Amino acid sequence: MIKIAPSLLAANYLKIGDEVDKVIASGADALHYDVMDGEFVPAITFGQGVLEQVAAKGFDVDAHLMIVHPERHIEEFAKAGARYITVHQEAAGFELKNTLRRIRDLGCVAGVSIKPFTRVDALEDVLEEAQLILVMTVEPGKGGQKLIPFTLEKVKALRERCNQRGLNPIIEVDGGINTQTAPLAVSAGADMLVTGSAFFKAADPREFVSAVRGGK
Ligand code: DX5
Numbered sequence: 001m002i003k004i005a006p007s008l009l010a011a012n013y014l015k016i017g018d019e020v021d022k023v024i025a026s027g028a029d030a031l032h033y034d035v036m037d038g039e040f041v042p043a044i045t046f047g048q049g050v051l052e053q054v055a056a057k058g059f060d061v062d063a064h065l066m067i068v069h070p071e072r073h074i075e076e077f078a079k080a081g082a083r084y085i086t087v088h089q090e091a092a093g094f095e096l097k098n099t100l101r102r103i104r105d106l107g108c109v110a111g112v113s114i115k116p117f118t119r120v121d122a123l124e125d126v127l128e129e130a131q132l133i134l135v136m137t138v139e140p141g142k143g144g145q146k147l148i149p150f151t152l153e154k155v156k157a158l159r160e161r162c163n164q165r166g167l168n169p170i171i172e173v174d175g176g177i178n179t180q181t182a183p184l185a186v187s188a189g190a191d192m193l194v195t196g197s198a199f200f201k202a203a204d205p206r207e208f209v210s211a212v213r214g215g216k
């Protein structure tokens with residue numbers, strides 16, 4: 001079953017509660033929650049306070065931490081109620097393996113993300129620890145960009161490498177996912193799809209989610 005995670009980044013922030021309800025009613029599996037710190041990426045978004053109120057609705061929150069020193073903040077995001085917590089390989093440095101273990105010990109799904117120009121090899125030492133691998137299909141930092149096609153080659157390589165090792169992490173893609181690109185991501189091996197602007201622009205969110213999921 002392919003999981004769909006609409007991203008709050010593309011929502012109307014004056015109506016956050018209604019927008020979250022729209023995501024829940026759409027039949028999606030989780031709410032993708034983009035945390036940006038103005039340093040790992042230029043923009044600044046929202047933190048654990050908003051997440052806590054969103055998570056209180058009882059729907060899974062998929063926290064994507066685009067922040068430096070993510071290890072300093074994972075506990076707060078776990079306490080706020082995130083179900084998935086993903087840190088960036090490029091930001092976590094030598095702490096990455098420990099950070100993933102700590103996320104798991106906190107009772108969350110431990111995720112690691114790589115940017116488009118970070119090679120799959122960079123995950124070599126942590127493949128066993130990662131319950132979720134998020135392959136960025138655009139440069140992180142803003143919504144509404146076009147999927148970069150070569151990133152899907154990385155998804156394919158990663159899925160093959162995991163299969164060879166008997167590992168079966170969730171492979172998530174994020175950036176430029178819509179009804180045209182979703183099937184390409186799924187056939188490359190992705191099983192969780194983030195969709196921001198395309199979801200919030202869709203006239204019928206329920207129909208959109210089932211189309212993006214491809215009936216799987
Ligand atoms: C980008 C974020 C994405 C973003 C995706 O840095 O990580 O989650 O919301 O938005 P779309 O689907 O519009 O590319």
Ligand code: ZN
Nearest residue numbers: 034064174194
């Ligand atoms: Zn994201």
